[in-house]
Amino acid sequence: MKPSGTLVEILYVKAVTYTKKTEHTGAGMDQNREGKNKKDYSRLFRRFIFLTMVCSLFPLLLAGWAINIHYSEFARERILKTLQTRVEYHKKIIELFLKENKTRLDFIARTNSIEFLIKEGNLTHILNNINRDDWVLTDIGIIDENGDHAAYVGPYKLIDKNYSNAFWFKEVMEKEIYTSDMFMGFRKEPHFIMAVTKKENGRRWILRATVNTDSFRSLVENVRIGRTGDVYILNSKGIYQTSPGFSGEILTQASGFKGEIHDDLKFRFLEIVDRDVKIKKIVCETWLKDPRWLLVVRVGEKEFFEDIRHANRATLVSLHLSALIILIVTVFVTNHMVQVIKKRDSELEEMNTQLMQAGKLASIGELSAGVAHEINNPLAIIMTEHQLLLDAEKRTPITDPEFGEQFAGSLSQIGTQVRRCAHITKNLMKFARRTKSVIETININVFVREVIDLMEREAKSDGITFKSVLDDTIPPILTDPSQLQQVLLNIINNAIAAHENKGYGMITIATRLSNDKTGIVIIVEDTGNGIKDEDIEKVFDPFFTTKSPGQGTGLGLSICYSIVKQLGGNIHVESDVGKGTLFTLTFPLKPPENLLKHG
Amino acid sequence: MIGSKILLVDDEEIFCDNMAKLLQNRQYKVTAVYNGESAIRALEKENFDVVVLDLKMPGMNGITTLKEIKKLGLFTETLLLTGHGSVDAAIEAIRLGAYDFLTKPCEVDELVEKIEGAWRKKDEAWKKDLENKLKKVVESPSDVFKLFD
């Protein structure tokens, strides 16, 4: 997967530079390197997540919230608007009702003379006519200048009452047309009256009617707005004119009344505590024109805004849910990507170490071939001198036995050491690049058997047996047999040496086709002492050896490495301390082009 | 073969002299020269059974010297001394008719073994040649003088 997109690229470049930085910290900090790399990757991971949040989640949430708030505002306004319209409508109906009755009384008073009205039966007829459809007026009466009833039709016995002291009497006399607030009056029941005055023959009389409280109240109260709505009326002093539906009583003082008269429709928001439950209410107030009564509509906020709240909750839940999903997906994807980057980096690193190894070997090759060549000549001379001394000693034996012993000892030591040097230079010169490789088609199995034959005799004395597990179906390969032999001999020699203090053991050599079928695999497994974890990375390094001085040059495996690479193959080692070691060699069916050309 | 005549050719004079002494100690008749030209001159003057030739020399190197020796058409076998890096050159030398090669530094005993091998080969070739010549003399006695060419 190649990460694309600028952001990703930037991040990727970052990741690479992180790892590059750590690579430069040098060989001594290998342990640190791993820890640091891990930290870098988790930092990369965090950065990714952070950026995704900043670039997608944050705006999403922001926009979501903004839209949500905006929408709620809008919906609220709409709802309040509808409420307002309904309240206004209601107000109009009440006003119309009052006005209609007033007009009616006025009309009756204007069109009829007092003589006619007080005549037995006429007033009854008028009342019946008014109440024909709805029971609008409870009673009706004619009152003269002195406050005495001239005529009365209604359910109460009020004909002999004098109203000259009633609060409304003076008002009517002044205003000519008048609507009272609710009051108890003589009948001891809440009611309100309407009255008009008329002048006739220099005398004033009053037509007074009581509005049917029940029908007025039902007009006001029964127009329900919502499930929880209360509708009631207050007079200009804040006294309930209708029953407010909750704990208040008609004709009692409403608490918190301000009494400021205006022509608008006003909303208030109110929180009341009902049995320890807080309930929010929307209060909508508007003043009637005549009389100046305050129409109050109280609705439960919850009920009204329930839909918005629902919608809000739904959008918020889905918003946060999608944010969560994005987050989870991002975490997964990022994790996957970081893993991929990590894998790529480790592959890169692997390749780098291989290149470094190859580079090391190349420079060793050049240098060592030169040095070895120069040292070889003096070595050859020393060897001949040594031999000459041996010859001379044979011809003229030394008479002093002590000196003779010393001389013989030294000579033999010189011989050993010179041979050791020769061994080293010989190995070093194997690094010198061969100008010509002899490339032949060989059958690996036959080849392996030959190598085993060669080594078996030597190994037998150490109690080591060979076992071969050869796959006969593998195809022949093109390679340099003498180089390949060198590789196998070095590895097998190591395997034999690894059984040093065991006295017995087994070396298994297996062949098979590689998994991708483009090459063959040779496996050499031993039951020797194994390689320690801290050494396993170094075994291919030139001069790395655990053998005692003089026993090994530490060049065997690095020679193998350089040869295997030259032949286009791969070498890999695994080991279990105390149990054994396994070398896996892979060779392509055909060596690299450059080898074929030279060969 | 005791008394075989050996020509040692090596530019490393001390090595050459030492080797000569060692071979003399082993009853060979040894002549040591330090370059290819002297070797050719010596071969023109004298017969040698085996020539031990260093591969890497200034002036005429081992391979050119070997080619020159072959041109002389003598009954001489050539052994080459090489460094380890020059296996290819050694293989080429064998292709050109050298008897074998040895990598320096080498033990004197190894060299002696190879010299013996070379001598036997030379001896066989020589005997065969002589036989052929004798056969020819039998067929045409007038050729008898050619035997001593």
Ligand SMILES: Nc1ncnc2c1ncn2[C@@H]1O[C@H](COP(=O)(O)OP(=O)(O)OP(=O)(O)O)[C@@H](O)[C@H]1O
């Ligand atoms: N099969 C094995 N089992 C255990 N250790 C091994 C094995 N192969 C290699 N090693 C370890 O790797 C080291 C390096 O091996 P290498 O062949 O390069 O050098 P060497 O064997 O020590 O020297 P030389 O090859 O010159 O004799 C060895 O000294 C040994 O510690």
Ligand SMILES: [Mg+2]
């Ligand atoms: Mg080894």
